[in-house]
Amino acid sequence: MNATVAAKLRAHVPLVVTAVLLVTMFGAGSVQYDGFFSGQVLLNLLIDNAFLLVVAVGMTFVVLTGGIDLSVGAVVALATMISAWLVEKHHWPALLVIPLVLAIGTAGGALMGWIIHTFEIQPFIVTLAGMFLARGLCYTISVESISITDSSYTAMAQTRIPLPGGMFLSPSAVIAVVVVVAAFVVLHHTRLGRNVYALGGSEQSALLMGLPVTRTKVTVYAVSGFCSALGGVLLTFYMLSGYGLHAVGLELDAIAAVVIGGTLLTGGSGYLLGTVLGVLVLGLIQTVISFQGTLSSWWTRIVIGGLLFVFIVLQRLITRSRRA
Amino acid sequence: MTKHRLFWPAAVLAALLLANVAFTHDFFAIRIKDGHLYGSLIDILHFGAPLILVALGMTLVIATGGIDLSVGSTVAIAGALACLHISEAPDPGSVGTVLTAVALALAVALVLGLANGLLVSRVGVQPIIATLILMVAGRGVAQLITDGQIITVTSAPYQLIGGGYWLTAPFSILLSAAMVLLTALLTRSTALGLLLESVGGNPVASRLVGIRATRLIALVYVFSALCAAVAGLMISSNVSAADGNNAGLWIELDAILAVVIGGTSLNGGRFSLGGTVLGALVIQTLSTTIYTIGIPPETTLVFKAVVVITVCLIQSPQFRTRLARRRTAHHRTAAGTAAAPANLEVGA
Amino acid sequence: MPQQPVLEVHGLRKEFPGVLALDGVDFRLFPGEVHALMGENGAGKSTLIKVLTGVYASDGGQVLLSGRPVRIAGPLQAQQAGISTVYQEVNLCPNLSVAENILIGREPRRRGLIHWAELRRRAARSVAALDLDIDVTTPLADHSIAVQQLVAIARAVDVSAKVLVLDEPTSSLDRDEVARLFAVMRRLRDHGVAILFVSHFLDQIYEICDRMTILRNGRLEGEYLTRDLSQMQLVSRMIGAELEGLESLSGTARKQPAALRGGAPFLRADALARRGAVEPYDLAIQPGEVVGLAGLLGSGRTEAARLLFGADQADGGTVRIEGRETALRNPRTAIGHGIAFCSENRKTEGLVGELTVRENIVLALQAARGWTKPLGRTAQDELAIRWIRALDIRPDNPEALVRNLSGGNQQKVLLARWLITDPKLLILDEPTRGIDIGAKAEIQKLVAKLAEDGMAVLFISAELEEVLRLSHKVGVLRDHRMVAQLRNDGELTPERIMTTIASGAQR
Amino acid sequence: GDAKGSGHKLVIGFSQVGAESGWRTANTKSIQDAAKKAGVELKFSDAQQKQENQIKAIRSFIQQKVDVIAFSPVVESGWDTVLKEAKAAHIPVILTDRAVDSQDTSLYVSFLGSDFVEEGKKAGDWLVKEYQGKPGDVNIVQLEGTTGSAPANDRKSGFADVIKGDSKFKIVASQTGDFTRAKGKEVMQAFLKSQPKIDVLYAHNDDMALGAIQAIEESGKKPGTDIKIVSVDGVKDAFTAMSQGKINFDVECNPLLGDQLMELAQKVKAGESVERRIKTTEGTFTPEQATAALPNRQY
Ligand SMILES: Nc1ncnc2c1ncn2[C@@H]1O[C@H](COP(=O)(O)OP(=O)(O)OP(=O)(O)O)[C@@H](O)[C@H]1O
Ligand SMILES: Nc1ncnc2c1ncn2[C@@H]1O[C@H](COP(=O)(O)OP(=O)(O)OP(=O)(O)O)[C@@H](O)[C@H]1O
Numbered sequence A: 001m002n003a004t005v006a007a008k009l010r011a012h013v014p015l016v017v018t019a020v021l022l023v024t025m026f027g028a029g030s031v032q033y034d035g036f037f038s039g040q041v042l043l044n045l046l047i048d049n050a051f052l053l054v055v056a057v058g059m060t061f062v063v064l065t066g067g068i069d070l071s072v073g074a075v076v077a078l079a080t081m082i083s084a085w086l087v088e089k090h091h092w093p094a095l096l097v098i099p100l101v102l103a104i105g106t107a108g109g110a111l112m113g114w115i116i117h118t119f120e121i122q123p124f125i126v127t128l129a130g131m132f133l134a135r136g137l138c139y140t141i142s143v144e145s146i147s148i149t150d151s152s153y154t155a156m157a158q159t160r161i162p163l164p165g166g167m168f169l170s171p172s173a174v175i176a177v178v179v180v181v182a183a184f185v186v187l188h189h190t191r192l193g194r195n196v197y198a199l200g201g202s203e204q205s206a207l208l209m210g211l212p213v214t215r216t217k218v219t220v221y222a223v224s225g226f227c228s229a230l231g232g233v234l235l236t237f238y239m240l241s242g243y244g245l246h247a248v249g250l251e252l253d254a255i256a257a258v259v260i261g262g263t264l265l266t267g268g269s270g271y272l273l274g275t276v277l278g279v280l281v282l283g284l285i286q287t288v289i290s291f292q293g294t295l296s297s298w299w300t301r302i303v304i305g306g307l308l309f310v311f312i313v314l315q316r317l318i319t320r321s322r323r324a
Numbered sequence B: 001m002t003k004h005r006l007f008w009p010a011a012v013l014a015a016l017l018l019a020n021v022a023f024t025h026d027f028f029a030i031r032i033k034d035g036h037l038y039g040s041l042i043d044i045l046h047f048g049a050p051l052i053l054v055a056l057g058m059t060l061v062i063a064t065g066g067i068d069l070s071v072g073s074t075v076a077i078a079g080a081l082a083c084l085h086i087s088e089a090p091d092p093g094s095v096g097t098v099l100t101a102v103a104l105a106l107a108v109a110l111v112l113g114l115a116n117g118l119l120v121s122r123v124g125v126q127p128i129i130a131t132l133i134l135m136v137a138g139r140g141v142a143q144l145i146t147d148g149q150i151i152t153v154t155s156a157p158y159q160l161i162g163g164g165y166w167l168t169a170p171f172s173i174l175l176s177a178a179m180v181l182l183t184a185l186l187t188r189s190t191a192l193g194l195l196l197e198s199v200g201g202n203p204v205a206s207r208l209v210g211i212r213a214t215r216l217i218a219l220v221y222v223f224s225a226l227c228a229a230v231a232g233l234m235i236s237s238n239v240s241a242a243d244g245n246n247a248g249l250w251i252e253l254d255a256i257l258a259v260v261i262g263g264t265s266l267n268g269g270r271f272s273l274g275g276t277v278l279g280a281l282v283i284q285t286l287s288t289t290i291y292t293i294g295i296p297p298e299t300t301l302v303f304k305a306v307v308v309i310t311v312c313l314i315q316s317p318q319f320r321t322r323l324a325r326r327r328t329a330h331h332r333t334a335a336g337t338a339a340a341p342a343n344l345e346v347g348a
Numbered sequence C: 001m002p003q004q005p006v007l008e009v010h011g012l013r014k015e016f017p018g019v020l021a022l023d024g025v026d027f028r029l030f031p032g033e034v035h036a037l038m039g040e041n042g043a044g045k046s047t048l049i050k051v052l053t054g055v056y057a058s059d060g061g062q063v064l065l066s067g068r069p070v071r072i073a074g075p076l077q078a079q080q081a082g083i084s085t086v087y088q089e090v091n092l093c094p095n096l097s098v099a100e101n102i103l104i105g106r107e108p109r110r111r112g113l114i115h116w117a118e119l120r121r122r123a124a125r126s127v128a129a130l131d132l133d134i135d136v137t138t139p140l141a142d143h144s145i146a147v148q149q150l151v152a153i154a155r156a157v158d159v160s161a162k163v164l165v166l167d168e169p170t171s172s173l174d175r176d177e178v179a180r181l182f183a184v185m186r187r188l189r190d191h192g193v194a195i196l197f198v199s200h201f202l203d204q205i206y207e208i209c210d211r212m213t214i215l216r217n218g219r220l221e222g223e224y225l226t227r228d229l230s231q232m233q234l235v236s237r238m239i240g241a242e243l244e245g246l247e248s249l250s251g252t253a254r255k256q257p258a259a260l261r262g263g264a265p266f267l268r269a270d271a272l273a274r275r276g277a278v279e280p281y282d283l284a285i286q287p288g289e290v291v292g293l294a295g296l297l298g299s300g301r302t303e304a305a306r307l308l309f310g311a312d313q314a315d316g317g318t319v320r321i322e323g324r325e326t327a328l329r330n331p332r333t334a335i336g337h338g339i340a341f342c343s344e345n346r347k348t349e350g351l352v353g354e355l356t357v358r359e360n361i362v363l364a365l366q367a368a369r370g371w372t373k374p375l376g377r378t379a380q381d382e383l384a385i386r387w388i389r390a391l392d393i394r395p396d397n398p399e400a401l402v403r404n405l406s407g408g409n410q411q412k413v414l415l416a417r418w419l420i421t422d423p424k425l426l427i428l429d430e431p432t433r434g435i436d437i438g439a440k441a442e443i444q445k446l447v448a449k450l451a452e453d454g455m456a457v458l459f460i461s462a463e464l465e466e467v468l469r470l471s472h473k474v475g476v477l478r479d480h481r482m483v484a485q486l487r488n489d490g491e492l493t494p495e496r497i498m499t500t501i502a503s504g505a506q507r
Numbered sequence D: 001g002d003a004k005g006s007g008h009k010l011v012i013g014f015s016q017v018g019a020e021s022g023w024r025t026a027n028t029k030s031i032q033d034a035a036k037k038a039g040v041e042l043k044f045s046d047a048q049q050k051q052e053n054q055i056k057a058i059r060s061f062i063q064q065k066v067d068v069i070a071f072s073p074v075v076e077s078g079w080d081t082v083l084k085e086a087k088a089a090h091i092p093v094i095l096t097d098r099a100v101d102s103q104d105t106s107l108y109v110s111f112l113g114s115d116f117v118e119e120g121k122k123a124g125d126w127l128v129k130e131y132q133g134k135p136g137d138v139n140i141v142q143l144e145g146t147t148g149s150a151p152a153n154d155r156k157s158g159f160a161d162v163i164k165g166d167s168k169f170k171i172v173a174s175q176t177g178d179f180t181r182a183k184g185k186e187v188m189q190a191f192l193k194s195q196p197k198i199d200v201l202y203a204h205n206d207d208m209a210l211g212a213i214q215a216i217e218e219s220g221k222k223p224g225t226d227i228k229i230v231s232v233d234g235v236k237d238a239f240t241a242m243s244q245g246k247i248n249f250d251v252e253c254n255p256l257l258g259d260q261l262m263e264l265a266q267k268v269k270a271g272e273s274v275e276r277r278i279k280t281t282e283g284t285f286t287p288e289q290a291t292a293a294l295p296n297r298q299y
């Protein structure tokens, strides 16, 4: 029994190391900057990164199968665009628009998954085409940004869910947390989730073991599509606008979050909670930068890269020395 | 002939080129103007040259199962450094100044590539994240070098690299052709290619046969950075200006796309330099086609998506057999067959 | 056989580019029988199994399940139709736990979610049925290839299937495991399950099988009752010619290894150890000497050998090579000292599937020369062709992709790779895994010859007869400890080795 | 922000779009220099072209209780939520460079900056005047900025509004050059091959125009003469080109609004009333004017 517990812990070393580093970084920020050490700063991490978190959760599914989804940023933008366009220009109710947007995202993801699987084309290229298509569709709707004034959207944007101690959360943050919990349950406690891991471990083996490879693969990309669309909806709440240039490069942030969280891009190994940590790391770096407040544009980039570097290298070295 | 690995990428390229003729009748015409070759095909090669170079380095990285996102930043840094050096030199027009500028850019690229390589091979960071660090920070470094401005240089020898002509042909075409040949020679007439493919194909087995994977991997990232640096020199030399903010922006995506269209798998292993060159030319031709036939900017991306997915479908053997089967299936149903076997599609 | 066959195949055809792997094969499998599928390496056994279970689409022919024509679209459909299969190469997910590998796809559930406790219980029960004592929550990748093979069997047996297909399940199992597997197979057979069994061990075939179908070059040679065919006849049907000196293959009569010349050891390990893998052990190997390693499954033979190659780092003890103390930091240093290691796990640790036969053969030699000194293409071709001939690798095309070769032929490629490096010490971990009986004899002869010419050999095999036939000395391992080193003086028998293992004493 | 007495330094939080062009960098630099000169503490944040980053930055300014928030919005829309938070925290907001489309005008006190539509119109006006009375079609090619970006949209529509009055003006090709020299050159080269006759090039910024000039020269034509060139921005390199007669008309878009911003912020802090719309001082340049202005051009 003890051996199993030890083995379990050993398997989670990367996760623990990442968490500890994250706390250290937060501590360093608190020492360095006034007002940094507060619950609200932590909650803001969640509020400001809710959409990234949701998108990264979808990306985790894909990466765990050994795939990649480059279309997420563009799908987020498309979701904001379609929402804004339908709500503002056609006066559709939010309750109709949101499910529709989610359905479009899911269907798009499923289609990409189907193409990837059926024609054995590399996911990179199919989802890159998906990215072009989704961005392109944004511009065909409108090259200008569309503001949303619809009351249900503004309500979602401005509602503050009070927490003890004068702190608050936004509805989007709550939705993101719900998504994380749901995804955790699916990945670790359902057949679908285990098939995802199996597929990432060895697709050929999964096939020979009689697992539903086609269904799993299509589902995974559909999940990513759904999460991107939902991320788009949350971003619409956050920005109250639809715009074709929203979320440019978000796919890289999402992939980075997943990988920082310890998931292998080759698939089969990783944790959803790691992804959550990854998102928090990226968010915290942003927060540190904005608290610093004196960095020029280029130093901003260099410092982001530098912090990322320190984080990744420490994470690797500590994990490795523990293993040995 | 259709079995050859390069057949389908080549066919796609040919189809794209032919599509242009419908819009511009003298598309294939190449003339000599002022002692220079002049024509759309030359333009494609000329503007495609940096992409070919970047994709060339990327191919070797991908062959080892890695990926290099930092090439765009390296492009910017190389151009910025060279132009800064030239613009601050007392005699920007002298060959000596330009040569030191080039050496400086290549030396820095070497260091950057080594940093990537060590992070991946020694520290064991996943390639995508290791190079993402330099992708983010490197762009900042480039902006730092140019101070966020565009550095304009007037230097005839520097302009030769990306914008000049040599023996009537654009020098950049000759340069990238030479680099491609050199790389082909380096990988295929030494054992380097085999060892790289082995490392990418099965890293565990490669260690057990005694391949020094760590070194090889570090080497390909250095090579990729050098290729990117030369591309950066070309891009900045072509417009006689260094743009730290935008030079090489998103070129990594194009380069990876070129490699993949060329038939190299992102999982590592077998690579094809010829395929990569074709892939890069497909991408460049696609841009030219968009300009030529006047696709409005709003729909450019939709058009690109359609072309990319078509290219991939055509290359997919599964797609082709499906098409073929659909055709024969029509025949069969027409002819009528004996009792078809029951399909064992037991549902869940 | 009174009833209707549960599985029947007529005129099955399968063509790969350039290879006609199955050419109009007929085949029947009845409920309650164990049926052997026999043939040389590359005869088409695995292909037949893969076509039957829908991994490959057939190019012609008909499959009938309980008399009904069916088209099986994939392994999933095959399973749903009651065919449970263990494929030749271990096809499990290394990243999942043993328990999940056994039960994935049919995990016990409670309220829609996986019932983990029940899953572990069931998995533990099914490995226990094979007398395997492992923690089912550990990742599969932590286990040796033999354990993985057993897990795959546990998975297949766990389903209540009408047809059980086992493609070389015993290739790296030792006697005890085989005996346990056979007990399970008999029990299933008695419950009316039809079992298709592939193995290159003739003794096993004669022990368990009722009938056999023989394939030769993708064609059906015939179907026989096991008792109607002698081993001699079986082999000559498989290879399509009369074979002389067959007794040397059957394993009953054995020749003594050539006498040792004596002299200083090439390699000498003192108290070499690695925590969690092998306890400190001493070993000396002279040039021209073959040292066998014997032990049960998981006794640490592979791990002991890996230390000598630098594949794993020792954390105690010393290694002397030709008298000089040497730190074997990684495989490359070991190779530099003239050591070669042919891994038991050809799929993950051996071959590069994407590369051709020629490239795989020259890989180690090329790595040793360094990238700047390429072997010329003609030299490569010459080497490849020579070894393709010597080991009878089929197809005899040096440009075939290794991943498309049959299992046995892949094993030969791996052997060829190390033989051409002309090492001073050759470590062979299960070198004859999956190799057919004719080729196995050739390989044994080759090893004996190399030793006679002065090569030191460390030979690991689950087949004790094979170890005894070749070795001058046998190291016996038990629970990761070297418990004895026995001289093979002509008195040594498999039984004595077994008792040594069992008692675990005697030095 | 009540805690800070009047003796304290004024603290401005400024959220910049990014550093996507030389123009933008000059803008940043001007603001930073002006702050130093005016003795203002500037909290600067770079959004890397992402609206979400700007929103985050503004939130963090609110938390840090700065005196005034100023920002150049990445896009027009979607600012209501965060601006309401600023308003609730009693921090005045100044927009620079570009407006927001908020219905609630109480969310910001003033907007300081250029008008991109106006710039497009100025370019169009010059063209109309240039070709007044001349018969025959005028074939125009247009190099657009980054698709979807505000300057590209507005400069395109402002220009189109003016020239649509006369049917002889024809935009025969229009393509994005992403505001960069390299792309400008590449696209122009393709235009030169595919368009039999080009009279005028309208570029949404100087960088693309400068790239296009190289392409025109390489094709053996004379920029400024064979093909007339109108551009926007007014950077130094463009002035040099104008002095050589290669650009015919340049509409200025002035990035140097640092001093104006500081002045405005101090007024706002002091509670003085300010104009809601302050246009930066911008002109247009003909080659002669450019040649004269060239020696003391700063960026
Ligand atoms: N995917 C494939 N592509 C091309 N050829 C193949 C492929 N799979 C098998 N073959 C060829 O088909 C033939 C039959 O192979 P198969 O694996 O069925 O042999 P086998 O009887 O199982 O041999 P072994 O005893 O070595 O496992 C061989 O010549 C092999 O090279
Ligand atoms: N029956 C078993 N029970 C428990 N653990 C086992 C068993 N078999 C193997 N293992 C584990 O698998 C690991 C691999 O063993 P190793 O490969 O060194 O053994 P081996 O003697 O070469 O056996 P094999 O015959 O399987 O190749 C060992 O660390 C051991 O802990």
Ligand SMILES: [Mg+2]
Pocket (backbone or CB within 6 Å): C045, C046, C047, C088, C167, C406, C407, C408
């Ligand atoms: Mg086989």
Ligand SMILES: [Mg+2]
Pocket (backbone or CB within 6 Å): C144, C301, C302, C303, C344, C429
């Ligand atoms: Mg072993």
